[in-house]
Amino acid sequence: MGDLKRFTSSIQAAIKKLQTWPIRELTLCHHDEADGCTSAAITKTALERRGYKVNFLCIEKLFPQVLEKLHTQKGALIFYTDIGAFHSKLISDLNKGKNLTIILDHHDTEPSTDSMVFNLDPELFGFSGEKDASSATTCYLFAKELDPKNIDLAHLAIIGSAEIPGDVTGLNKIPLEDAQKQDLVEVSGTKGKQRYKVKLPSGKISSTEASSKLSALASVGYYENGPKLAIKACLDGFDETIEKKILELQEKRKTVSKKMLAILYKTKLKETDHIQWFHAKDIFKSMGVKVIGTFCSMLRFQTKLIKLEKYIVGFMNMDPVIPRYGKLEQPMTKVSMRVPIQLEKLINAKKMPGASYLLPEASKLVGGFGDGHSLASSSIIPKGQEEKLIDYMESLFKNFS
Ligand SMILES: [Mn+2]
Numbered sequence: 001m002g003d004l005k006r007f008t009s010s011i012q013a014a015i016k017k018l019q020t021w022p023i024r025e026l027t028l029c030h031h032d033e034a035d036g037c038t039s040a041a042i043t044k045t046a047l048e049r050r051g052y053k054v055n056f057l058c059i060e061k062l063f064p065q066v067l068e069k070l071h072t073q074k075g076a077l078i079f080y081t082d083i084g085a086f087h088s089k090l091i092s093d094l095n096k097g098k099n100l101t102i103i104l105d106h107h108d109t110e111p112s113t114d115s116m117v118f119n120l121d122p123e124l125f126g127f128s129g130e131k132d133a134s135s136a137t138t139c140y141l142f143a144k145e146l147d148p149k150n151i152d153l154a155h156l157a158i159i160g161s162a163e164i165p166g167d168v169t170g171l172n173k174i175p176l177e178d179a180q181k182q183d184l185v186e187v188s189g190t191k192g193k194q195r196y197k198v199k200l201p202s203g204k205i206s207s208t209e210a211s212s213k214l215s216a217l218a219s220v221g222y223y224e225n226g227p228k229l230a231i232k233a234c235l236d237g238f239d240e241t242i243e244k245k246i247l248e249l250q251e252k253r254k255t256v257s258k259k260m261l262a263i264l265y266k267t268k269l270k271e272t273d274h275i276q277w278f279h280a281k282d283i284f285k286s287m288g289v290k291v292i293g294t295f296c297s298m299l300r301f302q303t304k305l306i307k308l309e310k311y312i313v314g315f316m317n318m319d320p321v322i323p324r325y326g327k328l329e330q331p332m333t334k335v336s337m338r339v340p341i342q343l344e345k346l347i348n349a350k351k352m353p354g355a356s357y358l359l360p361e362a363s364k365l366v367g368g369f370g371d372g373h374s375l376a377s378s379s380i381i382p383k384g385q386e387e388k389l390i391d392y393m394e395s396l397f398k399n400f401s
Helices: 004-020 034-048 064-071 085-095 135-146 148-163 170-181 207-220 226-236 240-267 290-299 341-348 355-365 386-399
Strands: 025-030 053-058 077-081 100-104 117-120 185-188 195-200 203-206 275-279 311-317 332-338 369-372 376-382
Touching: 004 100, 004 117, 004 135, 025 034, 025 064, 034 053, 034 077, 034 135, 034 148, 034 207, 034 226, 053 226, 064 085, 077 135, 085 100, 085 117, 100 135, 135 148, 135 170, 148 170, 148 185, 148 195, 148 207, 170 185, 195 207, 203 207, 207 226, 207 240, 207 290, 226 240, 240 290, 275 386, 290 311, 290 332, 290 376, 311 355, 311 386, 332 355, 332 386, 355 369, 355 376, 355 386
Parallel strands: 025 053, 025 077, 077 100, 100 117, 275 311
Antiparallel strands: 185 195, 195 203, 311 332, 332 376, 369 376
């Protein structure tokens, strides 16, 4: 079990520093899924209540060049929510004491090595980011410490926590209990099968439904102002316009996925010894790069199409422009890796290498970067390096036996 006392005093130390920092305008860099958007909504509200001006930067992946640009500033105020912790070392190296940087996240991490980078990841205090704490909960604990009045944001952390399967547990119970006290959440169902209905200005909605709607809005609608609409939905509720947009995006993803699937049934996936792969090229164009991951997850169950013992890899071309940031230096390809259920068992038994090793490791070798979990990972690589990446991954199996 984690050390809440030590975690809280680290949050307090960051707040103390924040109060001495002269700048009242900040960049809030956040991830595009539901946890990232609820995190951003909580943090934005708490900071605006203190008179800060918040500029959002929603990113699907933490591009080193985006980090470099952010941290070439001097005297700036930078927040990261649901993203950043995995790269805390790089952020520290780039920051060099120049900007007050506060990371509110729950991904795997390392302690910060720069005194101006406050890495408030509960993983550093003995909590599990996969079980005990969502990023939204981390943001909520920060907001509550900033001002106890921010407890009216507790229910948003329950939506953020919906990405963690099972009953709310660990640190996530803090916002749950706070939300219950204020009648902002209704808990139903028996132990192990609990359901949470969250009260938004538009009415009551289950936390899982709100979560999948926000994720569709922000990630499929990444290039259509989706992240901003998702943050708005967290705070003002799902109004008619937003509901319409979500439906439209879900339909679009469905139609294009069907088309991609039909193509694969015709052309089949390409195969190497351990990997089966395909390139979607521009089929998912205008949608955020998370769609290729969602599509690969669905492929796991297409047992007539896939080989049950091989890793699934999908590529898609990336839009070179990041909204509110600018153009990337070179054309990039998004890569997603998933595993069929049969292979999942072998990975869990450590008889086969995990997806979080294979893809990020090989991506580095072709000038890209990636991250993930043992059963699902993703990366970004320079366009044109796709086949080389597959070859490198194949060579990594030789080290594994
Ligand atoms: Mn998260």
